[in-house]
Structures are given as structure tokens and as C-alpha cells.
Amino acid sequence: MKKIGLYFGTFNPIHTGHLAIANYMAEYSDLDQIWMVVTPHNPFKKKSSLLNNNHRFEMVYRATESYPKLSPSDIEFTLPQPNYTVHTLAHLLDKYPNHQFSLIMGEDNLKSLHKWKNYEVILENHHIYVYPRITQGIVEAQFLSNPNIHKINAPIMEISSTFIRKAIAEDKNVRPLLPETVWSYIDEMNFYKS
Ligand SMILES: Nc1ncnc2c1ncn2[C@@H]1O[C@H](COP(=O)(O)OP(=O)(O)OP(=O)(O)O)[C@@H](O)[C@H]1O
Numbered sequence: 001m002k003k004i005g006l007y008f009g010t011f012n013p014i015h016t017g018h019l020a021i022a023n024y025m026a027e028y029s030d031l032d033q034i035w036m037v038v039t040p041h042n043p044f045k046k047k048s049s050l051l052n053n054n055h056r057f058e059m060v061y062r063a064t065e066s067y068p069k070l071s072p073s074d075i076e077f078t079l080p081q082p083n084y085t086v087h088t089l090a091h092l093l094d095k096y097p098n099h100q101f102s103l104i105m106g107e108d109n110l111k112s113l114h115k116w117k118n119y120e121v122i123l124e125n126h127h128i129y130v131y132p133r134i135t136q137g138i139v140e141a142q143f144l145s146n147p148n149i150h151k152i153n154a155p156i157m158e159i160s161s162t163f164i165r166k167a168i169a170e171d172k173n174v175r176p177l178l179p180e181t182v183w184s185y186i187d188e189m190n191f192y193k194s
């Protein structure tokens with residue numbers, strides 16, 4: 001049985017914070033593989049400001065290419081939208097009956113987990129690894145003591161895709177915040193200019 005960590009994200013774009021989290025999990029957990037699942041449409045986010053799926057996938061592909069334990073995944077591209085994680089998990093369990101799937105997420109997502117579709121089902125069947133992040137809101141008490149939720153003791157990295165998109169639109173240099181191959185793709189393609 002292979003242990004897979006699913007790191008779901010809009011990745012618009014993938015940044016050094018994402019990559020550091022994925023690499024930390026690859027190095028310091030018992031997960032065999034981390035799949036970075038590019039989500040076409042988060043049910044809580046507007047689709048209008050999104051770069052198309054293939055461009056976001058390409059950036060995740062480039063970011064993870066030289067990391068053997070990290071892989072990009074386009075599994076949600078052919079599933080109904082918006083993408084509810086519980087549906088994707090059902091699809092994955094069906095397709096890979098011999099894999100054990102855990103979730104990796106930032107603390108901002110844990111703060112809204114009580115609003116996710118069938119979150120109880122997700123929690124009953126999967127471990128969730130939560131990465132610290134400074135954001136508004138509080139984590140519901142029910143999640144603080146849940147045995148399937150594991151807090152990761154890792155340094156906080158305050159980088160967000162929103163900050164990067166805004167900075168590029170304002171002509172700032174964001175090169176250190178992105179994997180080099182992602183930075184050059186964004187630069188070549190003129191993404192997020194305004
Ligand atoms: N700097 C960070 N530290 C910890 N977790 C993060 C960080 N950035 C993103 N994440 C987590 O990575 C996953 C995917 O994040 P997402 O693609 O939404 O990035 P984002 O930077 O939050 O994007 P946006 O600013 O567009 O909302 C989420 O679970 C999110 O909580």
C-alpha cells in the first residue's frame with residue numbers, strides 16, 4: 001500500500017511557500033509521494049481571476065520536475081466543477097484502491113473546513129496534515145482535538161499567490177518568491193501584468 005499526500009490547490013501561481021511545504025512533507029513524513037492537485041475551480045473562489053488550468057498545471061509541473069517525490073496532478077480537470085474535495089477523494093479511491101490518501105493543507109483551509117461539503121466524511125476516512133499560516137479567523141474547537149488532524153511543526157512562510165499576482169501587476173520583482181522555472185514561465189508569458 002502506497003501512502004499518498006494530496007496537496008490540493010488553485011496554485012495561481014504555485015510559489016516557494018507551496019514548494020517548501022510539499023518538500024517538508026516529502027522529507028519528514030512517512031508519505032511515499034506528494035501529489036500536487038491543481039484545482040480548476042475552488043467552490044469558495046471566483047473563477048474570473050484565474051489563469052487557465054493548463055497554465056497553472058504547467059507551472060506546478062515545472063516547479064516539481066526535479067523533486068522525485070512530488071508530482072503534479074490534473075485529476076480534477078475532468079471532474080464536475082466547482083471541485084468538491086469529497087468527490088475527488090471518492091474518484092481517487094475508486095481509481096487507486098491500493099493507495100492510502102492523506103490531505104495536506106494550510107491553516108486557512110482548516111479554518112473553513114466546517115463549510116466544506118461532507119467534511120465529516122473526509123475526516124473519518126483521511127488524515128489531514130495542517131501547515132501553520134497567519135490568516136484571519138479561528139479553527140473550530142471540533143478540529144483542535146480531532147485525532148485525524150495533525151499540526152505540522154514547521155516555520156511559517158507568509159507568501160501568498162494573491163500577493164505575488166498583485167506585486168507583478170505593480171511591476172515589482174517577485175523572483176525570490178517563486179521557483180526559478182516558474183518565474184521564467186510567468187515572465188515569458190506575461191502573466192498577471194494587470
Ligand atoms: N505560505 C503558505 N503557508 C502555508 N500554507 C500555504 C501557504 N500558501 C498556500 N498554502 C496552502 O496551500 C494550499 C493551496 O493554496 P493556494 O493555491 O490557495 O495558495 P494561496 O497562496 O493561498 O493563494 P491565493 O492567495 O490566491 O488564495 C492551501 O491549502 C493553502 O492553505
Ligand SMILES: O=C(O)c1ccc[n+]([C@@H]2O[C@H](COP(=O)([O-])O)[C@@H](O)[C@H]2O)c1
Pocket residue numbers: 008009010011039041042043044045083084085086109115116117
Ligand atoms: O469540498 C469543498 O467543499 C471545498 C471547499 C473549499 C475548498 N476546497 C478545496 O480546497 C483546495 C484548496 O483550495 P485553494 O483555492 O485554497 O488552493 C481546493 O482543491 C479546493 O477545491 C474544497
